[in-house]
Amino acid sequence: MPASAHGSTPSGPPEFDPLIMTALFDAQSFAALDGLRRRYFPPALNRVPAHATLFHHLPGESLRAVVERLREVCAGTGPLEFTMAEARSLGRGVALAIDCPPLIRLRAGLATAFADRLTAQDRQGYRPHATVQNKVSGEEARATLRAVEALLPIAGRIEGLALWHYRGGPWEEAGRFPFTG
Helix, strand or coil: CCCCCCEECCCCCEECCCEEEEEEECHHHHHHHHHHHHHHCCHHHCCCCCCEEEEEEECHHHHHHHHHHHHHHHHCCCCEEEEEEEEEECCCCEEEEEECHHHHHHHHHHHHHCHHHCCHHHHCCCCCEEEEECCCCHHHHHHHHHHHHCCCCEEEEEEEEEEEECCCCCCEEEEEEECCC
16 A cells, blocks of 8 residues: 655655554444444534544654554454443533453554654553544533433454545545455
8 A cells, every 4th residue: 555645844844644544343343332322413513434443643754654553463363342321421422431352452563663753642551432422512521421320231352454545534444444354
């Protein structure tokens, strides 16, 4: 998969769009999570489907190396079982905590492999979650928290990883990497 530049400056090297890495949910749990996101996320701000982010900003110029590493890791990994039994307040939104120790270990291994490429945000501790609401009033978020808690637990599988180009709006898919191990 070739790296492509989104823009360039006349006097410098091309500027590459950052990469975002997310977990791929099985179809049933994705449908449940995306349904919650469509119901509770402000429509004008809901630019991407339900997801759990592993890395928020990998350098786009490293696309080839990231893809090679993902292919290797995903070929040796089988589907990961998870549960979501806790809804967390984000103050002005709600997220569902993902309980999946194997995902945390997989992400830690990738973080070690990409250590020299990580932003400060991606070097912080990893607490996997799926955001179903953000940027609403505190009152609306508290009501959503109560409503979503009544739907828990949600269980499913993470079946692979996805890589996305961030170009300022909706994400553009850069690849899907199913777990085949």
